[in-house]
Amino acid sequence: MSPRPSRVRRAWVWAWLERAQAALPLVALAGVAGFSWWLVRSSMVPEPSVATALKDDTADVELQHAELLRAGPDGRLAWVLQGDRIRHLPLSERLTVxxxxxxxxxxxxxxxxxxxxxxxxDQRREVVTMRGDVQAWMRGPGASGTSMLLGEGLSADLRREVLSSSTPVVMLQSGSVVRGQSLRHDARTGVSELGGRVTGRYESAP
Known part of the structure; x- marks a missing residue:
């Protein structure tokens, strides 16, 4: 397993996202807003040319150390997807990362x-599914603390702002540790629902 990004890099990316949303002019992003994906930086690996149309969901593009940006309808930066290798599957409009x-x-x-x-x-539904040593950090507007989520699987519905998992998860926040067999977290309401056998320690805010 390759080493995780350093805390300095994570902090830099966090700050970059917030600065980018406030600073990028709408005029400059007007042309980007009409596209679902905008390639920012990558190294492309050429695919062998084919004479016939693809009959199955074969990757048509492969990118190494790529970074993709998504802009909302108003041109504001919505999210960034990064990966060591990203493959585009044209028939199903999916990316594997x-x-x-x-x-x-x-x-x-x-x-x-x-x-x-x-x-x-999934480019159509704007759903990102992650698996294998998942770590997630969530912060609400104006919140002083950050919630951390650990597990082996996580689905992020970016359009509805809902996180879900059908596998065991651990949630940590302000000294509290809660474990559940499944999860549904609605970021808009701030409500988390844990299913199955739920255990842990909860510390209320002072």
Missing amino acids: DRIRLHALDDTGRTLRAEALLGEA
Whole structure:
């Protein structure tokens, strides 16, 4: 397993997202808003040319150490998807990602950062599925603390701002540790629902 990004890099990415949302002019992003994906930086691995149309969901593009940006309808930066390797599957409009890193920021100030060994992004539904040593950090608008989520699987519905998992998870926040067999977290309401056998220690705010 490759080493995780340093705390300095994570802090830099967090700050970059917040600065970018406030600073990027709408005029400059007007042309980007009409596209679902905007390639920022990558090294492309050429695919062998084919004479016939693809009959199955074969990757048509592979990118190494790539970074993709998504802009909302108003041109504001919505989220950034990074990966050591990203492959595009044209028929199903999906991306498969090795060493996936996701950074999302909405117009109210809610933020999400998540990383895992593998990931898959559904471009039509704007759903990112992550698996393998998943770590996620969530922060509400104006919140002083950050919630951390650990598990082996996580699905992020970026359009509805809902996180869910059908596998065991651990949630940590301000000294509290809660474990559950499944999860549904609605970022808009701030409500987390844990299913199955739930255990842990909860410390209320002073």
